[in-house]
Amino acid sequence: MPGKILVVDDVATNRIVMKVRLAEACYQVLQADGGLAALDLARRERPDLILLDFMMADLDGIEVCRRLKADPDTAEIPVIMVTAARNSEEKLRALQAGAEEFLPKPLDELTLLARVRSLLRARETARELALRDGTRRVLGFDEPAEDFARKGRIALIAARQAQALHWKGALSRHLNAELTVMTRDGALALSDGGPVPDLFVISADLERSGAGLRLLTDLRSRAATRHSAVLMVVPEGAREAAAMALDLGANDLVNSPFDGPEMALRLATQLSRKYQSDRLRASVKDGLRLAVTDPLTGLFNRRYALPHLARIVSRAGETRRPCAVMLLDMDRFKQVNDRHGHAAGDAVLEQVARLLSAELRAVDLVARIGGEEFLIALPETSLEIATATAERLRLQIGETPVLLPGGKGVISVSVSIGLTLCDRPGCAVDVLMEEADAALYAAKADGRNKVTIRNSAA
Amino acid sequence: MPGKILVVDDVATNRIVMKVRLAEACYQVLQADGGLAALDLARRERPDLILLDFMMADLDGIEVCRRLKADPDTAEIPVIMVTAARNSEEKLRALQAGAEEFLPKPLDELTLLARVRSLLRARETARELALRDGTRRVLGFDEPAEDFARKGRIALIAARQAQALHWKGALSRHLNAELTVMTRDGALALSDGGPVPDLFVISADLERSGAGLRLLTDLRSRAATRHSAVLMVVPEGAREAAAMALDLGANDLVNSPFDGPEMALRLATQLSRKYQSDRLRASVKDGLRLAVTDPLTGLFNRRYALPHLARIVSRAGETRRPCAVMLLDMDRFKQVNDRHGHAAGDAVLEQVARLLSAELRAVDLVARIGGEEFLIALPETSLEIATATAERLRLQIGETPVLLPGGKGVISVSVSIGLTLCDRPGCAVDVLMEEADAALYAAKADGRNKVTIRNSAA
Numbered sequence: 001m002p003g004k005i006l007v008v009d010d011v012a013t014n015r016i017v018m019k020v021r022l023a024e025a026c027y028q029v030l031q032a033d034g035g036l037a038a039l040d041l042a043r044r045e046r047p048d049l050i051l052l053d054f055m056m057a058d059l060d061g062i063e064v065c066r067r068l069k070a071d072p073d074t075a076e077i078p079v080i081m082v083t084a085a086r087n088s089e090e091k092l093r094a095l096q097a098g099a100e101e102f103l104p105k106p107l108d109e110l111t112l113l114a115r116v117r118s119l120l121r122a123r124e125t126a127r128e129l130a131l132r133d134g135t136r137r138v139l140g141f142d143e144p145a146e147d148f149a150r151k152g153r154i155a156l157i158a159a160r161q162a163q164a165l166h167w168k169g170a171l172s173r174h175l176n177a178e179l180t181v182m183t184r185d186g187a188l189a190l191s192d193g194g195p196v197p198d199l200f201v202i203s204a205d206l207e208r209s210g211a212g213l214r215l216l217t218d219l220r221s222r223a224a225t226r227h228s229a230v231l232m233v234v235p236e237g238a239r240e241a242a243a244m245a246l247d248l249g250a251n252d253l254v255n256s257p258f259d260g261p262e263m264a265l266r267l268a269t270q271l272s273r274k275y276q277s278d279r280l281r282a283s284v285k286d287g288l289r290l291a292v293t294d295p296l297t298g299l300f301n302r303r304y305a306l307p308h309l310a311r312i313v314s315r316a317g318e319t320r321r322p323c324a325v326m327l328l329d330m331d332r333f334k335q336v337n338d339r340h341g342h343a344a345g346d347a348v349l350e351q352v353a354r355l356l357s358a359e360l361r362a363v364d365l366v367a368r369i370g371g372e373e374f375l376i377a378l379p380e381t382s383l384e385i386a387t388a389t390a391e392r393l394r395l396q397i398g399e400t401p402v403l404l405p406g407g408k409g410v411i412s413v414s415v416s417i418g419l420t421l422c423d424r425p426g427c428a429v430d431v432l433m434e435e436a437d438a439a440l441y442a443a444k445a446d447g448r449n450k451v452t453i454r455n456s457a458a
Numbered sequence: 459m460p461g462k463i464l465v466v467d468d469v470a471t472n473r474i475v476m477k478v479r480l481a482e483a484c485y486q487v488l489q490a491d492g493g494l495a496a497l498d499l500a501r502r503e504r505p506d507l508i509l510l511d512f513m514m515a516d517l518d519g520i521e522v523c524r525r526l527k528a529d530p531d532t533a534e535i536p537v538i539m540v541t542a543a544r545n546s547e548e549k550l551r552a553l554q555a556g557a558e559e560f561l562p563k564p565l566d567e568l569t570l571l572a573r574v575r576s577l578l579r580a581r582e583t584a585r586e587l588a589l590r591d592g593t594r595r596v597l598g599f600d601e602p603a604e605d606f607a608r609k610g611r612i613a614l615i616a617a618r619q620a621q622a623l624h625w626k627g628a629l630s631r632h633l634n635a636e637l638t639v640m641t642r643d644g645a646l647a648l649s650d651g652g653p654v655p656d657l658f659v660i661s662a663d664l665e666r667s668g669a670g671l672r673l674l675t676d677l678r679s680r681a682a683t684r685h686s687a688v689l690m691v692v693p694e695g696a697r698e699a700a701a702m703a704l705d706l707g708a709n710d711l712v713n714s715p716f717d718g719p720e721m722a723l724r725l726a727t728q729l730s731r732k733y734q735s736d737r738l739r740a741s742v743k744d745g746l747r748l749a750v751t752d753p754l755t756g757l758f759n760r761r762y763a764l765p766h767l768a769r770i771v772s773r774a775g776e777t778r779r780p781c782a783v784m785l786l787d788m789d790r791f792k793q794v795n796d797r798h799g800h801a802a803g804d805a806v807l808e809q810v811a812r813l814l815s816a817e818l819r820a821v822d823l824v825a826r827i828g829g830e831e832f833l834i835a836l837p838e839t840s841l842e843i844a845t846a847t848a849e850r851l852r853l854q855i856g857e858t859p860v861l862l863p864g865g866k867g868v869i870s871v872s873v874s875i876g877l878t879l880c881d882r883p884g885c886a887v888d889v890l891m892e893e894a895d896a897a898l899y900a901a902k903a904d905g906r907n908k909v910t911i912r913n914s915a916a
Contacts, residue, residue: 003679003680025646025676026642026643026646026647026676116679117675117676117678117679118679120679120680121678121679121684124679124680124681124684127681184484185484188483188484189484217575217705218483218484218575220575220579221461221574221575221576221578221579221582222461222578222582223582223585226579226582247675247706248705248706284742284746287745287746287749288742288745288746288749290749290761291745291746291748291749295760295761302753303748303753371829
């Protein structure tokens with residue numbers, strides 16, 4: 001749908017003026033004539049953004065904003081507060097109530113629309129990152145934010161060092177963050193590996209007018225700084241530059257000279273958003289890793305193992321270097337579970353997984369593909385070396401007693417291993433798996449705790 | 459690290475001029491004095507971008523570009539080709555060889571740097587989406603691009619309809635795509651649900667100068683169109699507008715009037731990139747879903763189920779409405795596997811999963827938490843209804859014969875169910891699970907194919 005904007009004002013004329021402007025920019029406009037109606041509409045219609053008047057008869061804008069932000073159903077909707085008054089105290093109250101922005105009446109169209117675009121864009125990005133279904137919770141997306149405790153790193157970049165030092169002084173009284181004065185060149189030389197500021201405060205005018213905007217686009221194009229938040233400091237009245245800064249991806253902006261407490265509040269908000277999106281990005285990566293690992297042992301799971309085996313086998317065909325495939329199965333595993341409980345069985349599997357990982361090379365594939373069954377593939381490995389490796393694994397596992405959980409003593413376990421070799425082009429994965437399985441079956445039939453090699457490979 | 463750019467030119471002066479300019483913009487510059495040296499440096503140093511001269515003594519730029527793009531190690535590095543000649547044939551050859559852009563000598567700094575930023579930004583975005591480890595493969599990221607066959611949807615937005623129709627005529631001869639003439643308002647009214655163009659071609663000057671840039675930022679801020687590619691058509695010589703378009707997120711741009719074959723080639727490139735990033739985004743979602751589902755039945759897995767159960771239980775405490783927890787276990791499942799094979803066992807589990815999903819509500823939790831064990835949680839459910847539901851499930855499963863795979867007849871199966879209720883604040887999940895497990899054990903002991911309710915809940 002096109003952007004849906006809720007306009008809240010108890011004066012009908014104001015609403016209509018706003019509606020015309022927004023409709024011209026192709027937004028769908030909803031209207032509420034008071035605070036209570038706004039709360040109701042926001043919950044029912046879930047607009048993409050709310051323009052909220054400060055003074056209303058039934059419920060003032062600050063209170064409406066506070067309630068919107070307290071309700072999980074509406075908390076994520078960006079709010080721009082609008083007022084005829086121009087004192088910094090009201091501004092601060094709006095930001096403290098959770099409003100994303102504060103604009104004076106009469107509204108300047110250029111500024112308003114740039115802000116709207118910027119807030120909508122930020123909202124869509126956040127929405128996309130935070131999956132809407134339950135998946136996000138299980139993957140830890142909803143974990144409490146531990147790093148709120150961490151001290152934010154803020155870089156201050158102004159035209160003159162004296163200016164940046166002045167900013168630092170003004171902010172350090174209101175904000176518990178690591179404030180560093182930096183130059184443009186210093187910011188652009190930042191490296192991916194080292195510590196990178198969470199947030200840059202940049203003056204729109206550096207060595208020349210508008211150079212700050214250029215720096216913004218430069219930071220956005222570099223790997224190290226593309227996810228850092230940027231707050232632009234724009235001269236009062238520089239409407240074009242302000243609108244452009246937002247369109248170029250600045251996360252927030254203030255007019256210079258700025259008010260210390262207001263700036264500190266804005267910086268704190270941007271920092272906490274930055275932490276949140278860092279966490280979300282990390283969780284997406286973790287989630288993807290979870291999709292291919294076995295939760296108990298941390299080894300790859302069957303879903304990962306079979307396609308990966310296919311690639312190892314096809315590479316063996318291309319390079320004409322043999323690869324070995326093993327199936328390894330715990331002996332009498334059911335007895336372990338029955339006698340000592342499931343926790344003991346789990347301890348056995350975990351220890352065997354650790355041994356396998358430790359004994360094999362990084363290029364080898366180790367996966368848990370069934371309850372007590374492991375798949376191992378060794379690229380570029382001859383039959384002799386594969387056989388010796390299998391023997392070593394079997395002995396190692398047999399000789400390492402497993403400590404039962406809860407101090408219930410130790411037990412010994414053993415494994416049977418079926419081994420086959422892919423030593424000709426055109427090996428089929430399913431044939432190799434069948435061969436390894438047949439060899440494993442032979443090892444079991446032969447009394448267990450054995451390595452058996454598929455006949456034709458021997 | 460800061461952006462690393464490889465400058466390839468066999469004239470030392472040219473390289474030095476370029477180096478000075480790029481170093482001023484804080485890029486790290488590498489130099490190669492010929493084609494072979496460039497290929498070697500590109501492979502060893504993996505620069506973030508290559509500026510490649512057309513004419514060189516040992517190997518011409520086109521051939522260097524072709525080889526860079528054919529080598530998987532260097533194929534992803536963006537290439538800007540640079541030449542003194544200004545004929546459209548050379549331009550076309552450069553694009554056909556895989557170059558991302560073609561710029562005339564002498565290089566205009568504004569244009570060059572905007573292009574560099576844009577290409578670096580695109581590259582970082584692609585890098586981030588395409589995980590570097592093996593995970594991407596198993597999640598299907600490397601699957602062949604099936605939708606290359608699909609006809610791209612391209613919207614043409616010009617100041618006057620006649621102009622857009624002219625574009626359409628010029629392009630339709632060279633491009634197999636669905637070309638639609640559109641207005642600005644039409645583009646902004648596009649809805650998330652409906653068909654959205656893969657690519658917008660937008661004139662920089664719509665109803666007034668620069669309005670096309672505004673439309674670009676508008677499209678980027680709307681949910682429906684934020685991932686569509688945008689190619690701006692900029693009047694020849696409008697250097698500022700061109701640089702701004704790239705900084706505002708245009709994927710590519712051409713000067714008007716444009717050359718049909720060149721434009722078609724650029725559009726085809728942008729389309730195929732768009733498909734690729736669509737696929738990557740879809741794969742990330744799929745991957746996250748895989749992390750929480752059981753591959754056989756498609757139900758949630760244990761990893762998902764336990765935290766989700768905890769949330770259901772805690773909500774029950776808050777709302778003071780009871781929730782029911784069931785453990786459901788297949789009876790004599792080992793016999794099914796032993797007698798009819800694993801495929802038959804799998805068919806049983808799949809059918810039971812289907813029945814459970816069909817019989818339960820969307821708010822209920824159904825998960826496969828063990829080999830033949832399912833966890834079910836029913837929020838806001840009384841003991842009476844939960845008991846009736848469990849009975850219904852038991853009967854339904856018992857009365858629905860399972861078709862064995864391979865036409866090997868049908869078998870009947872049954873389940874035992876242990877049921878407990880969380881009907882007081884402060885229920886602990888592990889206690890509920892133990893209660894349900896004890897009830898399940900009692901059902902098994904009582905002859906199976908039964909629903910048993912934990913004593914204190916009855």
